[in-house]
Amino acid sequence: MLANSSVAQKFVDFVCHGVDDFCNKIVEHLRSEVTKITCREGLSPHAEAELQSLLKCVESPLNFLSSTHRREVFFQKTGLCVLPQKIVLGSRSSTKRTRDGFAPQPAQFSMQLIPLRRSLENLFTSEQISSHVKLPSDALLANPNPTVFTRALDGHHMRSLYRRVKEDYVAIELYYDDIEVVNPIGTKKGPNKLGVFYYCIRNLPNHMNCHSANIHLLCIGYTMDFKECGYEKIMGILQKEFSELENNGFSYNGRKLKVVLLNVIGDNLGLNTILGLKQRFWGVHFCRFCHASTETIQTTFVEDQFHLRSKAEFDNLTDQEREHYLREHGLSGSSVLNSLQYFHTFENYSVDLMHDILEGHGQHIANLVIRHLIRSTALSVDILNRQIAWFPYGRTDRKNRPTEIPADRLRGNPCNTVSQRAAQSWCLLRLLPLLLRRYVSVDDPVWAFYVEFLLLLELLFAPVIAADSLPVLKADIRRHLSQFKQLFPDQQLTPKSHFLVHYPRIIEEMGPPYFFWCMHMEMKHNFLKRYAHINQNYRNLPLTLAKKHQMYAANVVLSGSFIKAELDRGGIEWKVVSAEAWCDSLLLAFPQLSADSLLEATESLTFLGVEYRFGDVLILDFNLDRNVPVLGRITDIVEIEGVWYIVVGILTIRGRDADLNAYAVEPGNMFRFVTPGSLVSFHPLDLYEFDEGMLIPLRHAAQPEQTDQ
Structure with missing residues (x-):
């Protein structure tokens, strides 16, 4: 209870007192029974005293945890919890209420x-x-x-x-x-x-x-x-x-x-x-990585053409030169963290897909592209919002479905956003081609630009990035920013747009940006927000929330909850192998089984917090000859010799729909049995069926090779 963000301290006190009262009533009853038995059986006073002493040991069993102070003393003595x-x-200056008023x-x-x-x-x-x-x-x-x-x-x-x-x-x-x-x-x-x-x-x-x-x-x-x-x-x-x-x-x-x-x-x-650094993002020296200005980022789209900030340059300055450097190069002062042996502000390789793209540059582009389609096609704001509201979102996309876009965001002066949260923005950016499939064509240079932008995002969001793809990424970013200025000459590239030029080098230094974006960190806020709402006591909130969090942290250590349940399944049913379409494939893969074998099956399987269900699409491999991923759709989940396997029907890829930025597929007649830990990508995908056929938009670029996730 102490670790649960939905349980207030006063409720923990109530439970402790309730358990103590319940136990004390039982002890009181047992004491009277012991006295009666002692008299009836003629037990010695010494024996009765021993029995009464034993009963005293179980009186108020939770008394040592019955208040916030007692719990803190207990955790400090045992070392189970690191308190703030x-x-x-x-x-x-403040005031204090006195008899004569306030002092x-x-x-x-x-x-x-x-x-x-x-x-x-x-x-x-x-x-x-x-x-x-x-x-x-x-x-x-x-x-x-x-x-x-x-x-x-x-x-x-x-x-x-x-x-x-x-x-x-x-x-x-x-x-x-x-x-x-x-x-x-x-x-x-x-x-x-x-x-x-x-x-x-x-x-x-x-x-x-x-x-x-x-x-x-x-x-x-x-x-x-x-x-x-x-x-x-x-x-x-x-x-x-x-x-x-x-x-x-x-x-x-x-x-x-x-x-x-x-x-x-x-x-x-x-x-x-x-x-x-200065808390402004226009003018000169707004960038953490280089000395770019608002003017230069409109015409320069390659990192090599900017003067990069460096630790060596900063360290070689005299005190007088350093003071001038701070004033002239956008620094409010030398960060105290620079005194650490192994950290420096100019070696802080940190970019963020969430703020830079999903809440920044990506929403800006979506806004401009939608405005263009409204001007040049039969699309209207009402039609767009109806499509957003009634689109048949798949299981994995449904939880982050975008909201309707306010009309004022798409009319009048250009706006940099489409009023979506980061997760909704990612969903909208990926599915916009399917939402507007009747209004778009790559013959339209603006739409072709948008589709190329989605391909760029797929690489940036990839959980594994090949080293030899970084020069390609660098060229793609240069082309993307250049085309932006050609297609929208009256629009300014923002600092968030400029940060893209630094991504290839930062990936080389820190690995895929998907694993150090702020989305993972911001989910932690929910714990603190929920407890503040439940507790409804705003006096010294930092202390209240810090203590609650540390109780949660202690519970994680004691219960070993650092890893989500490795494998969890839904309800069980039995299947006869001979009755399934994948019978022949199973017997080839597992010759020790027979057509009469009975297998346990389940409708869902959760591996390390990711749920897999019937109908989900998985990336199984990468076809180097065709340069396309191998995709399969989940048809069953079965247990074979104590191991849970996902049965996937291999999908035949007809090609990539250039207008819709999705793979066009059709069902195949081959099956494969895979374990969740062997997947090329742990993200399940959704398959969408329209008059145009079966389409699968990717979340990220599929790579031919991947190691630890």
Whole structure:
């Protein structure tokens, strides 16, 4: 209950008191019975005293947990929970009510910090963490020259850090964001706005870091307090935490393991704020990676043609030159994090698909393309919104179906968005060709531009990216931005559009951006928001939420919940092999079985948090000869000799529909039996049937080769 964000502390108190009262009533009844039996059987007073003493032991069994204070004392003594520490940031003038009215009184303001060393030591006591952590030396030994990027350990940055640190280390990814835990249009939205720092361990597999249990709270406080004392002071406190672990490490398995701040992620404003850059995105020097200006990004679309920011350039400046450099190159000051041995603002290879594309450049393009179609075809805003509302979304797309687009977003002055959340935006961008299939053609240069943009997105969202595809990606981004200016000369490329030119280099340094985007981190907000709503007590929210989160973290360690249930199935039924269309394929793959065999079957299978159901489409392989993925549709899920297999009917690919950016397929007569862990992509896809045939839009580019996800 303490770990559940839907359960308030007062309810835990109520349950503890209720259990104590129930047990005490039973004990009271047993005491009277013991007295009666003692008298009837003639037991000695000593025997009766022993029995009464035993009964006393079960009185109020939860009394030691019956209040918030008692629970905290218990967790501190046992070391099961790493409780937050109060860090005083400053003081401000306040008032205190007295008999004579109100009197001025200084009041401290603070934040809550969860000690990083103790947190890591606590986490690494879990076998789930320690057994899945992959250290840099292991990665270098297993794959000294990676030809594909699947995780941060494949990138140049972690490998170069290993050579600098000269020993194994734990890589920390830090995230910052502001969250509203109350009604965002209410009167309390400002005072209760919180600033939160989370972190994750980039040595863990990607599928673990996508789970909220592996996203940990580092510190939390009121945003207005952070602004009043200055973010540099906040970062100075965090810098001390990382500096200590850089030098001395933490105890793990009988050794000291150093900790390195690998990168900092967040939205663009948050990153600029905590990294000491100016909080503006127009004019000159707005970019974290280069010295671009609003004017130069309209004509230059290749990273090599920009003057890149570098640590070496910054370090070689004298104090006087550095002061001039800060003033002239868009920095509000040198970030205190730069004093760390292995981190520097200009080596923070951080971009974000969520904010840059799904909430930025992608929505801008969708808005412009829809406006163009409304002007040049029979499409109208009403028709578009009817299509959005009545489109037959597949199972996996339905949960993120877009909302109707307000008419004012598509009329009058051009607007940069289509009013969708990030997940809805991704769904809309992918399915827009199917939504508007009767109004589009690649003969239209604007639509051809949009389809090419979708192909670019498929590569950027890929969970594995081949090293030899990066020059192609670089050329595609250059062509895309150039075509944007040709087709929409009156439109300005925004900073979020410009960040695309840096993606190829950042992929080379950090691996696929899909695994370090903010979407994974922002899902953690739901826990804090839900508890704030349930608890309905807004006094010292940072302390309340930090304690609740740490109870949740302790429960994860004790229960071993760092990994979602590896395999979970739905209801069971029995199937006779001979009655199924895949009988012959099964007997070829498993000759030890017969046509009369009975197999357990289920309608759904969940593997590492991803659900697979009848009708879903899977990417099984990559056909190098045709340069297309091998696609299969789930027809059954059966257990064979203790292993669950997904039965997929191989789909025949007729080609790629250029107008709709989807693969045109038809059913085949071959079947394959695959396990969830062997899939090329863990994302199930939806198949859409129209008059044009059966179509499958991809979520990301299929790659010919993939390792760990």
